[in-house]
Amino acid sequence: MRTELTLEQKQQAYTELSDIKANLAARGWFPGTSGNLSVRVGEFTPEQFTFAVTASGKDKSVRSPEDFLLVNEKGTAVEATKLKPSAETLIHCEIYKHTGAGAILHVHTMFNNLVSELYGEQGFIPVQGVELIKALNIWEEDARIEIPVLPNYADIPRIAELVPGAIAARIPGIVLRNHGIYAWGANVFEAKRHLEAFEFLFEYVYRWHLLTK
Ligand SMILES: CSCCC(=O)C(=O)COP(=O)(O)O
Numbered sequence: 001m002r003t004e005l006t007l008e009q010k011q012q013a014y015t016e017l018s019d020i021k022a023n024l025a026a027r028g029w030f031p032g033t034s035g036n037l038s039v040r041v042g043e044f045t046p047e048q049f050t051f052a053v054t055a056s057g058k059d060k061s062v063r064s065p066e067d068f069l070l071v072n073e074k075g076t077a078v079e080a081t082k083l084k085p086s087a088e089t090l091i092h093c094e095i096y097k098h099t100g101a102g103a104i105l106h107v108h109t110m111f112n113n114l115v116s117e118l119y120g121e122q123g124f125i126p127v128q129g130v131e132l133i134k135a136l137n138i139w140e141e142d143a144r145i146e147i148p149v150l151p152n153y154a155d156i157p158r159i160a161e162l163v164p165g166a167i168a169a170r171i172p173g174i175v176l177r178n179h180g181i182y183a184w185g186a187n188v189f190e191a192k193r194h195l196e197a198f199e200f201l202f203e204y205v206y207r208w209h210l211l212t213k
């Protein structure tokens, strides 16, 4: 049985989402209403959990009282609301289910789009020996990582189906080709650190490609 969330739990999740939304918006990481964010609230099992998610189609650079709603592990609203959850909520559901993460941040940026296209065919973006890999909690010298890239099907359930198989050990992110990145962490602080690291690495990969190819 699902335990009822307290008003404080809900408000804390909305405040955290509101703050990180403003931070990422200030960087221009939500062009054209793109992007979506979520924070898990309350108890978690892979079969049953609840999270607060951004409402679909909103201008994420604007704060409003109708920015977020609570959904369950199927992506269905758990309270009466006229808001629609993000069109990509099912991807959040799969990431939570298979990682137990506490927060997920999805942004569309020029660099994540460009490198996703550069490496989309091979299905992962390789990065080696860049210090910011440590922000993913990977500490070995000259570490090499592969960031998964999935096809950007128009049908979101088709993408969601691929998520469990794409989640790579140690890599808290998945890129959708010519679309954007999903980065996650145990909480918003960690998810933001991971997202910033990925975006740094994508810019590095892109610029390195221009310099050397
Ligand atoms: C306008 S960008 C296309 C949809 C998208 O990729 C996105 O991230 C935003 O969708 P949402 O339903 O979460 O607003």
Ligand SMILES: [Zn+2]
Binding pocket: 034, 035, 036, 088, 106, 108, 179, 180
């Ligand atoms: Zn998107």
